[in-house]
Each structure stands twice: as structure tokens, then as C-alpha cells.
Amino acid sequence: DGGITQSPKYLFRKEGQNVTLSCEQNLNHDAMYWYRQDPGQGLRLIYYSQIVNDFQKGDIAEGYSVSREKKESFPLTVTSAQKNPTAFYLCASSNQKGRSNQPQHFGDGTRLSIL
């Protein structure tokens, strides 16, 4: 079955440490997205990528970095510069190619906590 796989499901970070969240999709989608979800705040866009080797900052990109070396993979690194990283992180993809009528498909999320 096609879908989006996020790993790990739970992740713990020590102060001053960088951590990387994995997101892989086998839907052959061009566009991929990272969202952060905090209680009562809905989804906030961190980064998105429309094509391999290209990505754009979303609304809350500070303290995060991404790469898009392969179409199926869009890892997110939470750096030590992100002072409040505890949240639920969601990865999504869509078959956009400039067509905005395509819905997003979501992974099951990674919950990141600070030790």
C-alpha cells in the first residue's frame, strides 16, 4: 500500500542536541511538507518542497532545517537553536505540480520531547 512513513513515533532530545525526523513516501508525490502541531494551535507549516533539491520556509522555520535529495524523502532536523521543540510533527505530501486541487496525505506523526 502506498503511503507516508514517519519515524520514529516517539523521540527524545537532550538540551543542545540536534535530532532528525524521518519522512518517506511511496506515493510518487512531488510536494512534501512538514508541520508542527501544538495543543490548541492547529497545524503550523515549517518547511515545504515542491521538487527535489528545492524547498521553502514556512511560517515557523527558525530552528529547523530540511533537505530534499530524493523525491521520496524529506527529513526534518530540529536543531539546538529551536528553544521549544516539544511538539507533534506531521509530514505530508501531495501530487501538486502547480495544481492546488490535490489534497495532502499525512503520516502518523512523530512526538518529540525534551529530556
Add this chain to the structure above:
Amino acid sequence: AQSVTQPDIHITVSEGASLELRCNYSYGATPYLFWYVQSPGQGLQLLLKYFSGDTLVQGIKGFEAEFKRSQSSFNLRKPSVHWSDAAEYFCAAPAPYGQNFVFGPGTRLSVLP
């Protein structure tokens, strides 16, 4: 600014009762509109989508939504709620230039037995 709003943060209904979750958008042109559902600790699942044409859209799990241009609304409805419908519901639309999506803040649905 173009946005998607969901006026109700939390709604509680009894099992078997009807449900309506509100969504309003502020876009110049008729946007594409989506409803998603999120169970605790899970990702979002697409319930239904509106592109054009018939303003009443059927989705999965017995949900439907009606697009009303005059009210800038896209409300989600279900005639009889089941306990398994307890979840968070998000309304969404593509951002103005189609590069990403704008999500409403979500409505949490609780279902009483």
C-alpha cells in the same frame, strides 16, 4: 488576509445526534476546500473535498459538507454521530498561490454515550 476559520473550538454531542461543524473562508475566488479528521496521536485523514459543481459533497464515514458561497462557508455534517467519530476536525484550503495549504485551528468533537 486569506484565511480559514473554525469558530467552534470544542463541541460535545450525544451518540446518535446530528452534527454540524462550521468552517468559514475568506478568499476572493471560490477556493478548493477540504475537511480532515485526526484521531489522537495520529495523522490527518481526508474526509472529503470540494472543487466545483455540486455544492453538496459526500465523503467517507457518512460525512457530507455543503459549500455556500453567499456565506463563505463549508460546513461539515453527519446525521447520526457514532462514538468513534470523537476526534479533531480540520478545514483546509490551498494557500492563495497554491504552494501550500492553510488549515483552520480545528474543532475537537466529543461524543457522549
